């Protein structure tokens with residue numbers, strides 16, 4: 001049995017921790033994360049409140065767990081939306097080739113250079129800040145990323161003999177893209193999705209921190225961070241906890257993505 | 273019926289195929305032999321409408337009387353599988369590693385014949401049985417890596433037969449297989465061709481296999497069809513110096529030496545190597561390597577000569593007799 005890379009194992013452990021907390025929050029949190037208790041504000045860690053309470057006396061652990069759920073949902077939606085559109089575009093570009101491919105990839109280059117934050121601010125300016133707009137903005141930046149990966153991988157698969165054989169059997173380019181190309185580029189797409197999951201978590205935190213994402217009372221690590229910022233001297237732990245959560249989640253998905261790449265693309269490992 | 277007239281394929285200034293003319297009628301079994309790079313696969317791909325995008329084609333190809341010059345990709349897609357199908361050299365590489373072989377075979381059945389999933393499955397089972405795959409029920413669900421090389425080639429033959437093509441092109445179908453398996457695949461192709469009155473274009477390095485499988489033969493060198501005729505006649509009394517070179521180092525027409533792995537030897541070596549496509553002589557392509565070359569050979573294209581009934585060769589010095 002081949003030994004799994006360390007980054008994969010650490011990444012998987014961190015990801016399991018975060019996803020586990022998020023999943024658990026769906027059925028159970030120690031307290032209702034919205035429940036305020038002004039007299040119990042800035043409470044120290046106790047048997048009742050494991051990480052204490054915030055400036056409104058809300059249970060910190062419960063908030064972090066609910067925020068994990070929010071973060072995972074936003075990242076999942078954004079990666080799914082951006083990933084499917086981008087992958088479809090990449091497959092299309094690769095299947096058609098010629099000027100269509102050039103055009104799609106030039107547009108992807110422009111999209112790639114476009115800062116997500118700017119796009120989110122534009123969306124917020126036009127439609128008002130909301131979690132949906134944050135998801136749309138993060139999805140949007142994912143499209144060119146996946147288009148590139150899908151197109152580069154698909155171009156390789158198109159040269160395989162089984163694709164020639166499928167063409168010889170009269171299959172259309174669309175059918176070949178669906179039945180033969182897509183399954184064979186799944187590995188690099190999944191690796192990219194894992195890495196983009198990390199990027200999306202960070203982006204959601206940043207947008208919510210700026211007030212462009214989750215709106216109160218929706219829980220979010222980014223918003224917890226911005227609320228805690230004004231209380232840095234009074235209660236620094238309120239900023240540290242969500243910060244640690246963001247680092248854990250981003251690092252976890254990043255390492256997992258790296259590790260998956262090492263496992264699925266042995267060529268890259270050997271080159272190191 | 274497939275009819276090629278003066279079909280040429282150019283890659284910029286280089287010529288991969290020069291004025292090839294061939295007619296393939298129902299039930300014909302035509303062999304194509306020649307060293308690597310002589311244009312055998314290019315000829316096959318032209319018949320499939322699958323020449324590389326970089327290639328420029330000239331000359332005419334008609335299929336059942338229809339001129340394919342203005343055929344679109346969509347037209348070709350409709351012809352492939354139903355009129356002309358192809359199997360390849362590497363049966364492993366020619367099967368999608370992530371697809372069950374049954375699904376691969378059912379694809380064209382559903383696409384071209386519009387069969388339901390059950391009907392396509394039933395037909396795939398029949399095809400597997402026809403090409404001699406044991407326990408077809410179980411095989412349908414297997415992945416390529418679970419099958420042996422010979423079984424994989426049989427799956428690809430089943431795939432090629434799926435829509436009852438008029439012509440089956442086999443591009444070096446046995447090169448990657450063990451000797452015994454190669455023999456059985458060759459015989460299978462011959463049997464299928466006879467049973468279905470399906471034309472077979474059998475491309476091979478292996479003269480023994482071609483002798484066994486075909487009734488007619490075309491010898492290719494440097495993009496030219498240098499000799500044509502009935503297989504027996506050509507192999508028994510080759511008219512073109514290149515054909516003689518191919519046969520020269522061989523003990524007999526039916527027994528080629530095998531290497532340590534039991535694979536059939538490639539074509540016996542002719543002194544020198546095939547020049548690059550762009551460096552081929554303008555006249556006879558074989559000039560420079562030919563043992564009986566004349567001064568005009570390199571610059572002057574030889575005319576077609578008729579060394580025997582139904583035979584042709586392009587050479588300034590055709591037939592053995594001319595040498596004597």
Ligand SMILES: Nc1ncnc2c1ncn2[C@@H]1O[C@H](COP(=O)(O)OP(=O)(O)O)[C@@H](O)[C@H]1O
Nearest residue numbers: 283288307308309310311312313314315324549
């Ligand atoms: N896509 C391509 N671009 C340029 N040259 C090509 C291409 N494909 C094939 N050729 C050339 O065409 C010639 C004939 O090749 P091929 O038909 O594959 O030979 P064979 O099958 O007899 O070994 C070769 O010289 C090869 O280099």
Ligand code: SF4
Nearest residue numbers: 556559562569587588
């Ligand atoms: S034409 Fe000349 S060079 Fe070519 S095969 Fe004949 S004798 Fe040899």
Ligand SMILES: [Mg+2]
Nearest residue numbers: 312313314443
């Ligand atoms: Mg070839």
